[in-house]
Amino acid sequence: IIIGYFVGLLEVNFQANTRIIGANSAVTLPILYHLIFSAALFYGLCQSKNKAHSQLASLIAVINIILFAFWFSNYAFYEHEQYISTGIHQRIGFYLHYISLLIIVFFGYQLYQINKEKPVFEFFKKKIAIWIAAFFIIYIASTELMLHGLVISNSPVTALEVRSSELYKNYQSNELHYLKQQIANDSIYQTRNQIIKTGYPILWGILAFVFLIIGIRKRIKNLRIIALSLLGITILKLFLFDISNASETGKIIAFILLGILILIISFVYQKIKVLVQDDNKPLETNETE
Structure with a gap:
């Protein structure tokens, strides 16, 4: 073999x-x-x-x-x-x-x-096994979102973009491929930032909701904790990184996303009381600890 x-x-x-x-x-x-x-x-x-x-x-x-x-x-x-x-x-x-x-x-x-x-x-x-599994799901899903965002948003650098660049006069004709590389890197960098600020919160909110639903239906306590933790990280990310230095449109989008996450958290809060009681029932002994 x-x-x-x-x-x-x-x-x-x-x-x-x-x-x-x-x-x-x-x-x-x-x-x-x-x-x-x-x-x-x-x-x-x-x-x-x-x-x-x-x-x-x-x-x-x-x-x-x-x-x-x-x-x-x-x-x-x-x-x-x-x-x-x-x-x-x-x-x-x-x-x-x-x-x-x-x-x-x-x-x-x-x-x-x-x-x-x-x-x-x-x-x-062990408890950490499900956390590691969730991490890989989130990581791979985020990578896929980033890749597709770049493929959809970016296009090859054109000769017009090269000539209109402020750095054009600093390069010799035989060095223009370096300038094209720099312009391409700048374009990719800007797209990456946009995806991180707007795409990741949406994706993570959806994943948190999916984890929550599965955790409720399968009665997996750690998965529900993972969902709440992911929601918390997403909210902190919105406040600490995404809203700062963002445009007015970006701030509006961020607050809309935050509102959606708050609605999800409200749903979680309504379920917590029942879940805590359920975890203490004999039927729940098969739940992952």
């Missing part, structure tokens, strides 16, 4: 670098190969009832989720930056990342199914 994995990986890597323009686009094919191979191995291990196989399957899922969140997903951003600064139309990494994302969702779902009734590792029984 190991030899087959590396032979396939090296071949895919060679073909990708030979046929695809742009290193950041080419590298996404070996990544996809790795995830597909891992998913196939994971699925095979899941078919066995052997505890050792379940433990190995869980490790494969966890490792790949971590790799995707902090490493693999970055290449779609690198590809976008290259596209904006050079105008070379390469969206291979962006489109392939959808398949990678589906595989990661598959890993997450199956990991939950494997450890739902009888966790294969003691760590999965």
Whole structure:
């Protein structure tokens, strides 16, 4: 299996670098190969009832989720930056990342199914496990929002933008690609800030509401706490970062978002009394502590 994995990986890597323009686009094919191979191995291990196989399957899922969140997903951003600064139309990494994302969702779902009734590792029984799972859901969802926001909002730097730049006169004709890169970086930076200020509060509010509903229905106490914590962080973010130095329109949007979050909190408050009572009932002994 190991030899087959590396032979396939090296071949895919060679073909990708030979046929695809742009290193950041080419590298996404070996990544996809790795995830597909891992998913196939994971699925095979899941078919066995052997505890050792379940433990190995869980490790494969966890490792790949971590790799995707902090490493693999970055290449779609690198590809976008290259596209904006050079105008070379390469969206291979962006489109392939959808398949990678589906595989990661598959890993997450199956990991939950494997450890739902009888966790294969003691760590999965601890309170912090659900907090880590929620963190990865929030992190990956935020990354996806950022990526799609950049792809929709940004376009390649044009010759007119280069000539109209205040820095144009400081560059020689053979150095204009550096200026294009700087203009592209500035455009991406502005879009990132806008998404962080307006997109993230909406996304986090929705995720908090989803966590809350699941926590209520499944009677998972820690998930309800996570929902309330995420709402609190979102409100602090709006007040401390988003509203300061924002335009009048931005402040109006921020206050509208804040109003929506307050409505959600009101809903939570109405449920708290019932939830506290429910947690003390014998029927709730199966609730995650």
